[in-house]
Amino acid sequence: MGNRMNLVGGLFGAGFGFVLAAGRLHEYDTIHETLKFESLYVFGLMGLAIGISLPLLWILERREIETVYGGRLALSRSRIERHHIVGGALFGTGWSVAGTCPAPALAMLSSGATYGAIAVVGLFIGLWLRDRQVASSATTSSIGDGEHRDLRTTPLGS
């Protein structure tokens, strides 16, 4: 079970990285052309990704499907809180300055751009700095995936 889930993780990661690099989302210029509205590539890509997955997930949720390894499909939704807005503003600032985000930074590095390593290291430092505070205050169990689900409580844990 654990091994099979690792394979699933590796394959989905590879698919994700493949699409990001094929779309050149790991290039500073792709991100900045969109943020300057010179091209709408990233907005179009995200819009279509949501446009496909939102209705499909809605249908699957209503049908209460059983997932292959994770039991009954469970989507999560949470209320808007202050940390979403403050964290989002900080994230947006860093996204613009570094011209990349967490997954594309990995694809940037593996495409041969050595400074992708600096972005990856910086991301680890930033995540770690905040994670220490979260761990010591113990106010939230959210693990940082946007899904607000504590992965440690799932049967897929290891």
Next chain:
Amino acid sequence: MNVLPDQLPFWIAGPLLGLLVVGLFVVANQPLGASGAYLQTMKAAKRDADTVSWRVWYFGGIFVGGAVATILGPGIEIRRGYDAMSNAGWSPIFIALVVLAGAIVMGYGARMAGGCTSGHGICGTAQRSPASWATTATFMATAVVVTGILTLLTGGDL
């Protein structure tokens, strides 16, 4: 190898990404995010017994998938990256510091908001989570404003 076009059109890359989001839910009942994978990889490095191992495989998968797409496209070329900053006359060390600072702020913000461009921006919005829509709107708007400021400050170089 130039099997892939220079840039996969957004109307192909976007739906593919959407199907990956749906696929990971159908197979494993898990969200497709990237910052959580960084956190789990950090845990693995610390040999934490709580590590969700498949997220570490997923982290490695993004790197490998990005390399595969690059090999099938323009080919891997070892370079620094961030050409726009070099063209603006910035020194390699200054570029490294800017990228590092941006990435630290981005990582900190992602942990605070509970997700990044993939976790909140695509996967969370597709789950119809109000918090994800709010985070996404915030980081998009902030990134557009910060990019505008960068363009102004650099006299249009960035």
